Amino acid sequence: METIIRCAREEDSTRVELFLEEAGLSKDGVQASIDYFLLMENQIGDIKATLGIEPLGKVGLLRSLAMRPDRTEKDLSLLFEQILILARDRQLNTLYLASNKKSSLEIFRLIGFTEEIIENLPDELFQSEHVKHILTVDNSFFLKLSI
Numbered sequence: 001m002e003t004i005i006r007c008a009r010e011e012d013s014t015r016v017e018l019f020l021e022e023a024g025l026s027k028d029g030v031q032a033s034i035d036y037f038l039l040m041e042n043q044i045g046d047i048k049a050t051l052g053i054e055p056l057g058k059v060g061l062l063r064s065l066a067m068r069p070d071r072t073e074k075d076l077s078l079l080f081e082q083i084l085i086l087a088r089d090r091q092l093n094t095l096y097l098a099s100n101k102k103s104s105l106e107i108f109r110l111i112g113f114t115e116e117i118i119e120n121l122p123d124e125l126f127q128s129e130h131v132k133h134i135l136t137v138d139n140s141f142f143l144k145l146s147i
Helices: 010-024 031-036 073-090 102-111 124-127 131-132
Strands: 003-007 037-042 047-056 060-069 094-099 115-118 141-146
Touching: 003 073, 003 094, 010 031, 010 037, 010 047, 010 060, 031 037, 031 047, 037 073, 047 073, 060 073, 060 124, 060 131, 073 094, 094 131, 102 141, 124 131
Parallel strands: 060 094
Antiparallel strands: 003 037, 037 047, 047 060, 094 141, 115 141
């Protein structure tokens, strides 16, 4: 079945929150930044994947990557390609992501992300509740992509 990737709209907020809860991810901040979210849907509108950005001035924090098990690496690649276009359209100049899963490092390096030490993070990132939380998690790290 064919899938499409589109920008989320305000009326998608509840569906996105439910999808993220189902994936075991936080829905905090979704409504405030719903116009920075992408949805991958099938032809009948079922959400298959999401990826969002929490905008913080001219930088963005990638958030809420969730994918159904039937999605492929190609789907992931398409989502990232589209999120970069969205970030550029919204005049963001840098994207960051935070994680504590070292196993994800290699895939993000292939996309072009590089590790960033906490001391070099821009002040805007520390406005994010998600970043404040990540800083309390063991083995957390940050990656950066200039766009």
